[in-house]
Amino acid sequence: METAEIRRRFVAHFERHGHTVVPSASLLLDDPNLLFVNAGMVPFKPYFLGQETPPWQRAASVQKCVRTLDIEEVGKTTRHGTFFQMCGNFSFGDYFKEGAIRFAWTLVTGSVEDGGFGFDPEKIWVTVLPSDTEATQLWHEIAGLPFERIQERGLEDNYWNMGVPGPGGPCSEIYVDRGPEYGPDGGPNADEDRFLEIWNLVFMQESLSQVRSKADFDVEGPLPARNIDTGMGLERVAYLLQGKENLYEIDEVFPVIERAAELTGRTYGADPVDDVRFRVVADHVRSALMLISDGVTPGNEARGYVLRRLLRRAIRSMRLLGYDGPALRELLPVSRDRMKLSYPEVESGFDRISRVAYAEEEAFAKTLLAGTELFDRAAQDVRGTGQSALSGAQAFTLHDTYGFPIDLTLEMASEAGLSVDEDGFRALMAQQRERAKADARSKKGQHADTAVYRGVLDEHGPTDWLAYETLETESRSLALFSGGAPVPVLRAGEVGELVLDRTPFYAESGGQAADAGTIEFDGGRLEVLDVQRPVRGLVVHQVRVVEGELPASTKALHARVDHEWRTGARQAHSGTHVVHAALREVLGPSALQSGSYNRPGYLRLDFGWTSALSPAQVHDIEQVSNQALRADLPVGWQYMTLEQAKEWGAIALFGETYDDTQVRVVEIGGPWSRELCGGTHVEHSSQIGTVVVTGEASVGSGNRRIEAFTGVEGFAYLARERDVVFRLTGLLKTQPDDLVDRVSDLVERLRSAEKEVEKVRVAQLLSGGAALAADAQRIGGVHVVAHRVDGAGGGDVRTLATDVRGRLPQGEPGVVVVLGALDGKVAVVAATNDEARARGLSANDLVRAVGPLVGGKGGGKADVAQGGGTDTSRLDEALALVATEVSRTVGA
Structure with missing residues (x-):
């Protein structure tokens, strides 16, 4: 049974039983706690939290989801997928445990001919919370499950909450026995590879006041209305019904593996290491397809960074499989052709999707080139210090700053005869993840408490919002807040929030800024600073008291939108x-x-x-x-x-x-x-x-x-712009039509003059090169030039050093070190010839020796090396050190 057909059957089943079918929300929702929608219930959170009134009592959906915490585990297990689809049915104060269990059982075990999934009832097991005797009895009565196939599990497994105060309740999970070849008998408590969970039924019945962990929370009392939230993993059901070993082999994913195998010449199933790479490719290509389809573009932060990682891991895995060509051009269309059966938008938007993906692959090719140079430099630094391993910090910098994958670093290090401090790298990655989690936890506490607004909405109903119809209304005050709490009055100069029964003000949304204007009342006037909708249906005005005092109970107010502001806002929005x-x-x-x-x-x-x-x-x-x-x-x-x-x-x-x-x-x-x-x-x-x-x-x-x-x-x-053109034509004595040519001519003449000046300056700099070479000091048979140039930067210093090296006697060892000082910074360049290097003299060693004296460091190759510093007071000491180092090296 194809995945799209399983999806269709799920939707049809619940539609037949009075559920409104809700299309999948975008993977991107305005939720400060989430990068992406990561569970089927996420779009319904406002209803479960009581922030909004659900428009239906029963709903069903197949929701697109992305989970990013286990990206590095993708391909190693049968269960971890970045993109997945969660089928769910929801009840908002309608049916409860009995209905949820009955609906799930009839779909899971119903015959294929009647629209069910056709699982053998004898292979179904369920788990329940030990205290939930009601669920146990319902499974026994409705499904006929023997009590030995209804296993109990604790709060960690069979209680659901959102991790914050709000709704919670016991849950019941449905498992399918895959057979003895997958593990020991004994139900989910014995083995979760053999007994695979496919569906979780959550019975929301309690209000939690404090949540310290999944199993540690305080129950405030029962919810006003009991709700149902379920989640069935579409991919899991697919690989069971399709007789596959894992989710990477189902019809929506495996064709990418097949194409990857064709491109690489390797066989899926022949090598466990290659198999992981094939799965990474298939999962990440599909995940990237869906993310780009929903508007994500590659970047260095948040959602964009996740997408970039997925694309680059897929490309990198293809490289490890032996394919160096443009992989995404071959694989992305394959994924599109499978996913379009359920999501037609991936086909209609493929021109844009592919453009984004292919551009990222091209950019990554450049990153690989640049990263290779950075790696070579890091490897050279390691060898220069006599070490044989790249530090965890070096590997982490390559990965985090330059997007260089750790597995590529490991491969190149091995080829160079080096190792990598993987433990150090993993520790730094763990610290980064912990910082991200801490940031998420801190954001979780930053949700605005909408309870006060919800109270106003419940008491007075939605705001009579008249922004489309008028710029002025006669209104009355419903509530007055300051600092998130009700206040009896706002005084002159104070800022607070005012809720009116009706308003002409546009609340910020859809990219349009909120209206500006005033609200007047007997004896006073307010300036409207901002207008928002903290909960659906309620408009809240942020105001500053300009004159008088505003009591919360004010009954007569005149709200007036600034006409000029609204006119400009309408022009801009229509212009967009x-x-x-x-x-x-x-x-x-x-x-x-x-x-x-x-x-x-x-x-x-x-x-x-x-x-x-x-x-x-x-x-x-x-x-x-x-x-x-x-x-x-x-x-x-x-x-x-x-x-x-x-x-x-x-x-x-x-x-x-x-x-x-x-x-x-x-x-x-x-x-x-x-x-x-x-x-x-x-x-x-x-x-x-x-x-x-x-x-x-x-x-x-x-x-x-x-x-x-x-x-x-x-x-x-x-x-x-006209005034600028007028002034320029006056200065340049020309006409507007000739202005561009006139300016271009001036710019070209200026460039030519600058080039001539540069030639003269370099000639003056190099004019002393012959004299410096002629005056070279002889140390142990080596010609040594150590010279200081004030007013010269790195480029000039390098030019002079290499020029002087070329003027030293041919066939004899020579060393040149030039130090430049400019604007409080020091530039150091060392250059050696072949004969000097044969005597053991290295430009890289000389720069490393001199660097600390000038407050810096540097490095390079044995023939030319460069560094810098910030201490100009010890230049003479640094020059003297050159002779010491040469003497020590050649034994003079």
Whole structure:
């Protein structure tokens, strides 16, 4: 049974039993605790935490998930996969244990002909919490399971909580007996390789006040409504139903292994070490495909760093398997063709996905080249100190700073006859992971406590939000907060949060900044500093008291949005849609917005693209945008379901969460621009005024940013540009049309003059080279020049040192050390000829000897080495040391 069919059956089963099928959320959710969605219930957290009211009582989903803690374990076990799919059914105060158990049992053991999975009931075992006698009895009654196949496990295994105060409850796990060839009999308590868990049913029934660990928490009392949260591992069920050994061999993953085997000429199943590499390739290629599909681009931080690691580990594994060609171009399309059966977007967006992935592979090839040079330098340093092992710190720096994989470092060290302090490296990696966990734990405590806002919402209902309809409302105060707690009054100069029964203010969202304006009341006035929605449905104003005192019980307030602010905000937000449409028209449909920000008169738009735009492309984007303004295109919006919006061609942005039942689609010029958007907009494109693109730059690997001014701010920018042109034409005595040529001519003449000056300067520097060579000191038969040059930097010092070396008598040993001092810094260069090196003299050793005296260090090769320092007071001592070192080496 193919994975896509298992997925379909799961969804159909719960749809038949009254569940609303909720599409998978993006892997990227706005949750400070998570890089990625890592469990099927994550999109439903606001409902379980009581922050939002669920729109359905029963729901089912197949959620895309990524877990990153065990990336290095991928391929070594049958269970660890970075990307996986979690099938879940959820009840919000509807059915409870009996329903959850019955639904799961009928699907797992139901016949294939009737839409079930067809597992043999005699091979099913379950675990329960010892105190959950109700679940034990239900499994016995509903499924007919004998009590010996219902095993008890403690809190660590069979109690669920979120790790923070909130809902919790016992859970019951379903296991499938794979047979005696996989381990001993005796159920999950005896062996979890033979008895494989496929489904976990969580019975949320308690409110936890403190959570110290998975098994150490305080129960505050029962939840107001009991909920069900389940999770069934789609990949696990797939490899059981497909008769495979592990998740890497299922139909959605194994074709990549097959293609990798073809490319490398190696056989999967022939070598355990190679098998791990094949699995890493298959898992990471699929995971990268899904991450890029959801808008992640490679980078050096957070999500981008995870994706970069996955791609580079896959490429590196192919290299270890013997394939040095462009691997992703061969493997990514294979993964696409399997995953598109469940996720059509990986096919429709493959042009963008592949561009991002292939660019990263090309970048990694350059990293390998640069990393090899860094490794060679580190290896040389190790040998120079008489050691035979790279330190853990050196290996960690190569890995963490330069993206050089540790296994590559190990391989190259072995080839160079060196070892690596792997224990030191692992310790530093562990410290880094612990810092990351500590940071995550600290962020976990930074969740805003929404309980006070939830209380207002529960008591008064949602805010009557009128931002689309008016700029002024007569309102009354519902609540007043300061520092997250209710207060009776705000006095002049104080800042607090005000909740109104109705408001015309736009709350920051969708990249649009919050409205500015004032709120007036009898005897006073407030300045609105910010407007947010801490919980869905409630609008909260951050205000500063400008005049008077504001009691919490104020019944009559006049809220007024700054008209000019809103006008500029509408122009900028509509301008963002116009630029996005122009971008896609110029670059193609794969140039999709990945983020935006707009405030009155200004917009910036981030989009996935792997190379810098040419000036002509930027010009075309600006021109297409302004042609749309000139065409006075109508701007409209309407509400529809998310599915209807997608069918209509509306663009949804990466990482955004949308209501399944109703979304707002904004269109400009009909199908030319259709996007899901909750912002405020102009009514015709001409009202934007103008779009002036002011810049285009990189904001990370595979991500670009366009910035532009709109409206009055756009015209003001053009006026400033005009003034600059006017002043330059006056200074250069030329016409505007000739200005570029005139400036180019001046720049070229300046460059030529600088080159001539440089030639003269170098000639003067080298003019004394012959004299220095002629005056060389003789030490033990070696010509030695130790010279100081004030006002010279590293490049000049190197030039002089090599020049003097070339002037020393041919066929006789010679050593040159030149020290330069410039702006408080010291440059040291040593150069030796062949005859000197035959006598045991090394430029690298001389630089290492001199370096500490000038407060620095350095190194290089035996013929030329270079270093630097910051202590100019001991230059003469350093020069004297040269003669001492030469004398010691040659035994003079």
